[in-house]
Amino acid sequence: MNNIAIETKGLSKQYDRDLAVCDVDLKIETGEVYGLIGPNGAGKTTLIQMLAGIIEPTVGEVYWFEEKVKFNTSHFSLKRRLGYLPDDFPLYDDLTVYDYLEYFGRLYFLRQPQLDRRLQEVLELLQLTSKRHSLISTLSRGMQQRLSLARTIIHEPILLLLDEPVSGLDPLSRQQFREMIKVLQEAGMTILISSHVLSDLAEICTSIGIMDLGYLVESTSLQQLYQRFPEEELVISVLDNLEQLANKINDFKEVESYQIIAEENKIKVQFTGSEQEKSDLLRSLLNEGFSIADFRTEKPNLEQVFLKLDHQQPS
Numbered sequence: 001m002n003n004i005a006i007e008t009k010g011l012s013k014q015y016d017r018d019l020a021v022c023d024v025d026l027k028i029e030t031g032e033v034y035g036l037i038g039p040n041g042a043g044k045t046t047l048i049q050m051l052a053g054i055i056e057p058t059v060g061e062v063y064w065f066e067e068k069v070k071f072n073t074s075h076f077s078l079k080r081r082l083g084y085l086p087d088d089f090p091l092y093d094d095l096t097v098y099d100y101l102e103y104f105g106r107l108y109f110l111r112q113p114q115l116d117r118r119l120q121e122v123l124e125l126l127q128l129t130s131k132r133h134s135l136i137s138t139l140s141r142g143m144q145q146r147l148s149l150a151r152t153i154i155h156e157p158i159l160l161l162l163d164e165p166v167s168g169l170d171p172l173s174r175q176q177f178r179e180m181i182k183v184l185q186e187a188g189m190t191i192l193i194s195s196h197v198l199s200d201l202a203e204i205c206t207s208i209g210i211m212d213l214g215y216l217v218e219s220t221s222l223q224q225l226y227q228r229f230p231e232e233e234l235v236i237s238v239l240d241n242l243e244q245l246a247n248k249i250n251d252f253k254e255v256e257s258y259q260i261i262a263e264e265n266k267i268k269v270q271f272t273g274s275e276q277e278k279s280d281l282l283r284s285l286l287n288e289g290f291s292i293a294d295f296r297t298e299k300p301n302l303e304q305v306f307l308k309l310d311h312q313q314p315s
């Protein structure tokens with residue numbers, strides 16, 4: 001198996017006067033879940049469409065598994081490895097769930113008994129078995145989105161490109177979606193997902209790319225991104241005497257700044273000291289008689305890291 005699932009070299013797309021994607025060099029290793037984020041109009045959909053071979057770049061090249069994608073040719077064997085879920089996930093309302101999936105299975109030349117086996121598998125994985133005979137028009141948005149994902153993986157691709165697959169989903173459906181992505185990754189797929197929901201991406205992605213005004217301004221593993229912002233925040237909750245706690249905290253030279261969150265009876269502290277000094281702080285507060293209800297360190301989440309990077313906010 002090739003190490004690099006997707007690569008682009010100097011990829012650009014010009015629409016009339018708009019440069020939608022600008023000189024993008026992207027590399028995604030096999031087995032990764034790569035999250036693509038950026039504000040509206042940053043060029044995510046255009047980039048994904050070029051990666052999927054749907055639209056032709058103005059300049060630059062796309063490689064799947066180190067093989068150059070030639071536009072305007074069908075090259076079925078290469079496309080057979082790809083599953084692409086567009087952001088508007090078109091469906092045929094007057095088909096049943098089963099007929100729809102069977103239709104796409106046949107388009108990919110799946111034959112019996114493999115077709116039946118695969119239909120059962122994806123219906124089960126996407127939790128649609130009980131809806132197999134329902135008309136698509138009667139499904140909720142979350143179910144329709146799951147059906148679109150089922151269609152995207154019916155032919156067992158090894159590379160998935162998912163354009164905003166969780167938009168409009170409720171928290172439970174988003175959680176189910178995250179679990180499905182983990183199952184697909186464990187099954188060996190390489191997955192690119194664009195989304196504005198950073199908390200979802202933080203949970204499932206191994207790497208993150210940030211687009212801004214057509215440029216890929218960051219492309220790095222999630223781990224390396226967090227390492228660039230190692231500062232932790234100390235969160236201290238008390239049962240009472242919040243003001244006195246703030247005064248006391250202020251005496252410690254390791255406390256760079258703090259923020260009182262009165263409605264939750266807690267203080268968030270930017271603490272620069274060592275683990276030993278953190279422990280000394282806790283002991284000192286207890287000795288002073290403060291009723292400490294919680295004392296913990298929090299690392300910045302992906303949303304906070306994104307803001308620290310000072311690119312535009314995803315909206």
Ligand SMILES: Nc1ncnc2c1ncn2[C@@H]1O[C@H](COP(=O)(O)OP(=O)(O)OP(=O)(O)O)[C@@H](O)[C@H]1O
Nearest residue numbers: 015018019020038039040041042043044045046047
């Ligand atoms: N078919 C098109 N014709 C002309 N301009 C286009 C076309 N598709 C996209 N654009 C322009 O390219 C730029 C990038 O759009 P794109 O849809 O790729 O951004 P995006 O990051 O996916 O945005 P969103 O988060 O809102 O989906 C925008 O300025 C958009 O207006």
